[in-house]
Amino acid sequence: MAKQLETPITFIIFKRPHTTVKVFERIRQIQPKKLFVVADGPRHEREGEAEKCAATRAIIEKVDWDCEVIKNYSEINLGCARRVSSGLDWVFENVEETIILEDDCIPHITFFQFCEELLEKYRNDSRITSIAGQNAQLGQKRTDYSYYFSSYSHCWGWASWRRAWKNYDLHIKLWQEVKKSNILDSILNDSKAVSYWESIFDSIYENPMGITWDYQWTFACWMQGGLNVIPNVNLVQNVGLGADATNFNFNQDVSFINLPTEAVEFPLKHPPFIVRNLPADRFIQKTVYGATRLDIFKQKLKKILQDKKIINC
Known part of the structure; x- marks a missing residue:
């Protein structure tokens, strides 16, 4: 991109300078x-x-x-849940829209223009809740x-508006009413x-300060009937799997992590319809939100609760 990016960037960091510097260098570009x-x-x-x-x-001080x-x-x-959510609350108090990157999500350079153009295109379309950089279709077009x-609202490199984040x-105070009303059946149409999601939301409802913030974002998007833009190629590589990972710290092959990136071509070819791609979503439910991730989520939450009891004793 020859000109400076007009859209504000939000950079979420913690304790990993070795990955943070890689994302920072891409932002610098x-x-x-x-x-x-x-x-x-x-x-x-x-x-x-x-x-x-x-x-x-200290890496942030290198802005030149x-x-x-x-x-x-x-x-x-x-903790991850409160820090990310309160941080994004603060950002959206200051701006109407932003591109968001965490310290382990390295975007392709075309990711920024992709987000900026679509933030403008769908700025006033309440049907659209976010623009993702991640494509986890494992090469399927x-x-x-x-x-x-x-x-599904992928959050490894994404963008959104204040109008969506306000929800x-x-x-997730609405969860009990949503559960009683069987609303997830109409959204997912898959028992x-x-x-899977009932188990996730039950755990979060009981322990909202647990280990994550992004499942709550999925919940917010669903409760507004929102759709999310997913690029037809993968624009963000997650390099966060390892010893320093906060939410991913396990020795298993997770096929949707660390996927290579490729360029999206411009000018963008916009679909003439705004309709959910059901085959793609079914693949994501099976691949990204499978039983393995649910087990890991429960194990992490159990450990955090045990640690809290130790601290409180």
Whole structure:
């Protein structure tokens, strides 16, 4: 991209300077005029974490282009759920729309233009809740256009508007009513998928400050009948699987992680219809939201609750 990016970038960081610097260098290539930085604080019982957080934040000081850098740094550890959600609350109090990257999501350079153009195109279309950079179809082309529409809101590199984020609720207070009304049946039309998501939302409803924020975002999008833009090629590579991972720290082959990226072609070919791609969504439910991830989610949540009991004793 020859010109500076007009759309504000939101960069969410924590304690991984080795991945943060890779994402930062990609951001530097497009030189956004405004950069919001959201950082969680260290867990002081974790040896060396304060130093890792400091080294990660130091990368932001390397901004060497004309850019307004606006920081929201927590000095205490809020945890993933509270830090990301409160950080995005803060960002959307300041701007109407933004492109969002976490510290382990490395975008293809065309990701930024893709988001910027579609943020403008669907700015006032309440049917669309987000624009994703991730495509987890494992090489399957789902459309002849540049993107398709999905019920799933992939968050490894994405963009959205204040009008959509205002429906976000970390505590998913509507869940009990939604569950009693069998609303998920009409959204998913798949009994196994319904069971999966009921288990997820039950756990979050009981422990909203647990391990994640993005399932609540999926819930918010579904409760508004929203659709999400998914590129026809993968635009973001997640490199977060490893010892320092917060939500992914396990030794298993997860096929949708660390996928290579490729360029999206411009000018974009816009689909002439706004309809969910059901075969693509069924594939995502099976591949991304399968039983393995549900088991991992429950194991992580159980460990956090056990740790809390130890701390409270």
